[in-house]
Amino acid sequence: MRGLLFACCALVCSFIAIVGCLPQAVPIEKQLDVVYKSVDGLDLHLDYMAPKGPGPFPIVVSIHGGGWQRGSYKEYTAFQENCAKSGIATISVQYRFAPKAKFPAQQEDVQDALKFILKDKKKYPIDADRVAWLGGSAGAHLALLAGFSPSDQYKSLLIVNVAGPTNMKSFKSWDSGDKALKGAVGRDSAGLLEDLLGTTDKTADVYRTASPIEIVAAGAPRVFTVHGEKDDIVPITQAEELHARLKELGIPENIYRSKEGTHNFATWPVKDRNEALLEMVKEINSVLLKK
Numbered sequence: 001m002r003g004l005l006f007a008c009c010a011l012v013c014s015f016i017a018i019v020g021c022l023p024q025a026v027p028i029e030k031q032l033d034v035v036y037k038s039v040d041g042l043d044l045h046l047d048y049m050a051p052k053g054p055g056p057f058p059i060v061v062s063i064h065g066g067g068w069q070r071g072s073y074k075e076y077t078a079f080q081e082n083c084a085k086s087g088i089a090t091i092s093v094q095y096r097f098a099p100k101a102k103f104p105a106q107q108e109d110v111q112d113a114l115k116f117i118l119k120d121k122k123k124y125p126i127d128a129d130r131v132a133w134l135g136g137s138a139g140a141h142l143a144l145l146a147g148f149s150p151s152d153q154y155k156s157l158l159i160v161n162v163a164g165p166t167n168m169k170s171f172k173s174w175d176s177g178d179k180a181l182k183g184a185v186g187r188d189s190a191g192l193l194e195d196l197l198g199t200t201d202k203t204a205d206v207y208r209t210a211s212p213i214e215i216v217a218a219g220a221p222r223v224f225t226v227h228g229e230k231d232d233i234v235p236i237t238q239a240e241e242l243h244a245r246l247k248e249l250g251i252p253e254n255i256y257r258s259k260e261g262t263h264n265f266a267t268w269p270v271k272d273r274n275e276a277l278l279e280m281v282k283e284i285n286s287v288l289l290k291k
Helices: 002-019 073-085 105-119 138-148 175-185 189-197 205-209 237-249 270-288
Strands: 028-039 042-051 057-063 089-093 126-136 156-162 222-228 253-258
Touching: 028 073, 028 105, 042 057, 042 073, 042 105, 057 073, 057 105, 057 138, 057 270, 073 089, 089 105, 105 126, 105 138, 126 138, 126 270, 138 156, 156 270, 175 189, 222 237, 222 270, 237 253, 253 270
Parallel strands: 057 089, 057 126, 126 156, 156 222, 222 253
Antiparallel strands: 028 042, 042 089
8 A cells, every 4th residue: 555655755765865865974863753733633743853063954844745645754764864964954744634634734734844943943953044845746745835835934945846746737647546546545636636625626726726836936946856757646747847837937947757767666767766866865965055
C-alpha cells in the first residue's frame, strides 16, 4: 500500500541520506515531536533539526505525501539529519488529513508550523529570509501553495516539487493510476480531490485557490521540479503546465525529467534517480547557503 503513494517521499529521503546535503562533521540539535498547534482536539507535531550553534540558519520545511489522507512526518528523518550537517535547519510537519479536514486546513497547518518556529529565535535560530519548501506528491502540492503565498514574516527562496499536482482543475491520474489508487486507498484521483476539496464541481472557487498554477505570481520563489514521464498517478503534464506558467511570469525554474520515471521513485533508472537527487542537493545548497 505504501509503494504507490509514499515511495516518492520515502526514497527521496533515503537516497538523500546516501548522497547527502554535503554533510560535515558537525553536531546536530534535535527537537522531536514538538506540538506546534492544537486544533479540533488534535495536537499537530513537527520534528526540528539544525546544526548546533547560534545561527541564524536557513530552513527547509519538509512536507510528506500520501494523497492528503495519510503519511508520516517521520519520513524525512535522514534528509533532516544530512541537511543539519551541512548548515541547514529543517522541520518536518504533521498536518490534518482529508476527508475529515478540508482544504485549506492542510496548507494552513504547514505554514503555521513555520510561523511557530520563527516566534522563538532563541530556541530556533532561523533566518526568516532564507526559507525553502520541499515535498513529494501531495506534500509537493502543499509546498508549492505555501511557497507561492506571500508572507511578511518570512521570505521563500525555493520550492522543491517532487511530482506534485499543480492544477486541480486538470489533475487526473491515468486509468492505470486510478486503478492503483483504488487498490491502495480505495479512492481514485477524482475521489481524493473530492475528499480534499469537498466537491466534484471544478468550477467551484476552491479548485482555483487549491491550484498552485492559479495563485503563483511574479516574484515567486525559484521552483525545482523532479518528475517522471511515466508517472500515472500525477501525470507529468501537471509539471509542464506549471513550468510554462513560471516561464511566462519570469520566475526562475528548473525541471528534471526521467523518461522512464514513474510515481514510484524506487522504479526509476538508477542513473536518473541519482542525477535527480544530486540536482536537488545542488539546488538546496546553492540557494540557501549562498552568501
